[in-house]
Amino acid sequence: MKIINKISVKYFRSLHTVEIKDCSSINVISGRNDVGKSNVIKALNLFFNGQADWDSDYSFYDNFSKKRLEEVRKDSIKGKQFVSIKIEFSRPENYHKSLPETFNVERKWFRDSKTFEQSDDLSALDKAKKLPSKLTTAQRALGRFLNKIHFEYVPAIKDRIYFNDLLRRLQFSLLDLTISQNQQLFETANTLADHIEGQITDLKMDFEKATNIHTTIQPPSTVSSLFQAFFISTQTDSGEVALKFRGDGLQSRYIASVLHYIASNSNDYYIWGYEEPELALEYSHASKMADDFSETYSKRSQIFLTSHSPAFISLAGENVSCYRATQENAITDVSNVLNSNNKELLRYEIGILDIQKEVHELYSKEFLKLKSVYEKIDQLELEINRTKMPMLVTEGKTDKIIIEKALEIFGENAPSILVRACDNSGGIGSSGGAGQLGRLIETIHPDDDRIVIALFDNDEEGQKEFSGLSKNFTEYNKNVKRHRNGIAWAIKIPEPDFREGYADAKNLCIEYLFDDGIISKKNERGEGLKFRKQPPKVTIGNVQLSLNLDHLDLQLKKYEKIETGKDIFSQEIINDLNLNDFRGFKELFNEIKEILQFI
Structure with a gap:
C-alpha cells in the first residue's frame, strides 16, 4: 500500500531541509550510526500523532534544528522559528470523486505555539481546475481522509510499556x-x-x-x-x-x-514508522521478517523503517525504496540509493551496503541449499517408509493405474499399500501378464520383510497361473492363496454382484469391476474400450463347436473380451468417476485389508 509519495521536512532536529522522494510501499532508511536516520520516522510521528518520540510530549526547543537556531540568531529572524513537515499524498481509490490524484498537506509548529498550523494546496489545485469536485467537497474529504490515517510508531527500544500498550488494542x-x-x-x-x-x-x-x-x-x-x-x-x-x-x-x-492484524481488520489506512526491526533477532528470523514486510505486511500498510540489517537493505522490487542517510556539519541528508546523482561520491558507503547485500545473498543461497538438503532427507525417509509398505503387484500397467485411482477415491477407507506393475518394460512393448506375475510372486524372500500380493485377473490366463502356483502356496479362501513364508500372497479378482458368472466365463479382468455404463464411455475423440464377442466353446466327443450367440440373452455379454482401449480407459475415462462408480472394488479391498492384518 502507498499513500505517501514525498516527505519534505524543515528544521526538525538534524533534518535542516530534506526531501524524501519516490516513496514506495516499503521505505528502508540506512546509514551509519548517529546520522539522523530515525529523525525521518520521528518527523512522521510528529505530523500524524503530535509527538516526536513515542509516548512523550512534544517540545519545540528539544526538536528545533540546532543549525537553524544558529542561523536565526545570526540573522535575528525571530519570527521564522518553526518546524515544517509537508507530505504529498497519493489519493486512495475510494476518494477519486472528491480528492485530486496527488495533493500536499503541510503542518507547521511555531515557537511558543501549542498547536500546529495546517495548510494544503487544494485551493491552488482548484484554480488550476485539477479537482474532481468542488473545493468545499475536497476540503471536507481531506479532513475525513486524514482522520482515517493511523501512524504506528515502533521505537528502537521496545520496552514493556510500549508492548502492553500495543496489546491493549486486542x-x-x-x-x-x-x-x-x-x-x-x-x-x-x-x-x-x-x-x-x-x-x-x-x-x-x-x-x-x-x-x-x-x-x-x-x-x-x-x-x-x-x-x-x-x-x-x-x-x-x-x-x-x-x-x-x-x-x-x-x-x-x-x-x-499484531500491527498487521490490526491493519488487516480495519478499513482505515495504516503507516508504520518502524525503527530497527531486526534488533534482538537472529539473522534467520530477521531475514524471514524482511520477506514478510515485503510480501505480506506492505499490502495493508505503508512502511518506513530504519535498519542496518542486510536482510532489509537487500529488499528489492517495485514496492521497495532504499535511502542512504548521511550527516555533515550536524545536517542530515537522505537520498535515494538507486536514483542518487552523486552515486560515485557515495561509492565507499554503497560498497559497504554491497558487502552486506553479498552476505545476505550468500546466506539466502546457503539457506536454500540447506532447505534442499532437508527436502531430500524427507524424500529419502519417505522412500524408506515406502520400502516397508505392503505392495500389490498387478499384471500390467493399466491395472496399476486403475488400482491407484481406486485407492485415491476410497481415501481413508482404502488399504494402505504401494502398487507396482510386473510389466517392467518402461512402456516399450509389454513384458507383464499373468505368467510373469506368477514367477515374480514365487521369488518373494522372507528377508524382504514386507507383504507382497500378486493380483491376478480372474480370466483364463489368470486362473491358470493362480491354480499353477507351487505347493508353497496354500488356499486361504477361494480367491486367495498364501505362501508358507507368510509374506507372499496371491489374489484373483473377486466378482462384484453385478458381474456374476464372469469368473466362470473366464473373463473377469479389472475393467469389469466397473458397470456397463462406465466401460462403454468414450472420450471426446470417441475412443474407449472396444470389445469382441467370444462365444463359449462346446466339445462333443473330439469335436469342438463354437456357438452363435447373436440370438441369446444379453447376460452372455460376460463372454465379450476387451480387445483394445485399455490405455485410454485407464488414463482418461476413469478420471472423472466418483466413489459409487468404484463400488466394484470394495470386495477386493476388503480381501487386501484382511491380508494386511497378518503384518
Missing part, C-alpha cells in the same frame, strides 16, 4: 470483580478468551509461520485488569510460557504480527 475490559468469585463471569471470561482466540487466527498463524512458535490467549484472574491480564502464551517443549518472559527478539517479532 483486549477490552469488564467490571471490577474477581472472576474466581463468580462462576458465570469466569465462564464469560473463558468464552471471551475463546472468542478472541478464534478472531485472531490470522495473527496467530502469521507469528507461528515466522517463528514456528504456537501462541494462545489466556483469561485473566481479575476483570479490572483484563486489558493487562490477557497475556500471550507461547508453546515450548517444557510447556506454556508467557510471551513477556521470552526473549526480546520474539516479543519484537510479535509486534509486527
Whole structure:
C-alpha cells in the first residue's frame, strides 16, 4: 500500500531541509550510526500523532534544528522559528470523486505555539481546475481522509510499556470483580478468551509461520485488569510460557504480527514508522521478517523503517525504496540509493551496503541449499517408509493405474499399500501378464520383510497361473492363496454382484469391476474400450463347436473380451468417476485389508 509519495521536512532536529522522494510501499532508511536516520520516522510521528518520540510530549526547543537556531540568531529572524513537515499524498481509490490524484498537506509548529498550523494546496489545485469536485467537497474529504490515517510508531527500544500498550488494542475490559468469585463471569471470561482466540487466527498463524512458535490467549484472574491480564502464551517443549518472559527478539517479532492484524481488520489506512526491526533477532528470523514486510505486511500498510540489517537493505522490487542517510556539519541528508546523482561520491558507503547485500545473498543461497538438503532427507525417509509398505503387484500397467485411482477415491477407507506393475518394460512393448506375475510372486524372500500380493485377473490366463502356483502356496479362501513364508500372497479378482458368472466365463479382468455404463464411455475423440464377442466353446466327443450367440440373452455379454482401449480407459475415462462408480472394488479391498492384518 502507498499513500505517501514525498516527505519534505524543515528544521526538525538534524533534518535542516530534506526531501524524501519516490516513496514506495516499503521505505528502508540506512546509514551509519548517529546520522539522523530515525529523525525521518520521528518527523512522521510528529505530523500524524503530535509527538516526536513515542509516548512523550512534544517540545519545540528539544526538536528545533540546532543549525537553524544558529542561523536565526545570526540573522535575528525571530519570527521564522518553526518546524515544517509537508507530505504529498497519493489519493486512495475510494476518494477519486472528491480528492485530486496527488495533493500536499503541510503542518507547521511555531515557537511558543501549542498547536500546529495546517495548510494544503487544494485551493491552488482548484484554480488550476485539477479537482474532481468542488473545493468545499475536497476540503471536507481531506479532513475525513486524514482522520482515517493511523501512524504506528515502533521505537528502537521496545520496552514493556510500549508492548502492553500495543496489546491493549486486542483486549477490552469488564467490571471490577474477581472472576474466581463468580462462576458465570469466569465462564464469560473463558468464552471471551475463546472468542478472541478464534478472531485472531490470522495473527496467530502469521507469528507461528515466522517463528514456528504456537501462541494462545489466556483469561485473566481479575476483570479490572483484563486489558493487562490477557497475556500471550507461547508453546515450548517444557510447556506454556508467557510471551513477556521470552526473549526480546520474539516479543519484537510479535509486534509486527499484531500491527498487521490490526491493519488487516480495519478499513482505515495504516503507516508504520518502524525503527530497527531486526534488533534482538537472529539473522534467520530477521531475514524471514524482511520477506514478510515485503510480501505480506506492505499490502495493508505503508512502511518506513530504519535498519542496518542486510536482510532489509537487500529488499528489492517495485514496492521497495532504499535511502542512504548521511550527516555533515550536524545536517542530515537522505537520498535515494538507486536514483542518487552523486552515486560515485557515495561509492565507499554503497560498497559497504554491497558487502552486506553479498552476505545476505550468500546466506539466502546457503539457506536454500540447506532447505534442499532437508527436502531430500524427507524424500529419502519417505522412500524408506515406502520400502516397508505392503505392495500389490498387478499384471500390467493399466491395472496399476486403475488400482491407484481406486485407492485415491476410497481415501481413508482404502488399504494402505504401494502398487507396482510386473510389466517392467518402461512402456516399450509389454513384458507383464499373468505368467510373469506368477514367477515374480514365487521369488518373494522372507528377508524382504514386507507383504507382497500378486493380483491376478480372474480370466483364463489368470486362473491358470493362480491354480499353477507351487505347493508353497496354500488356499486361504477361494480367491486367495498364501505362501508358507507368510509374506507372499496371491489374489484373483473377486466378482462384484453385478458381474456374476464372469469368473466362470473366464473373463473377469479389472475393467469389469466397473458397470456397463462406465466401460462403454468414450472420450471426446470417441475412443474407449472396444470389445469382441467370444462365444463359449462346446466339445462333443473330439469335436469342438463354437456357438452363435447373436440370438441369446444379453447376460452372455460376460463372454465379450476387451480387445483394445485399455490405455485410454485407464488414463482418461476413469478420471472423472466418483466413489459409487468404484463400488466394484470394495470386495477386493476388503480381501487386501484382511491380508494386511497378518503384518
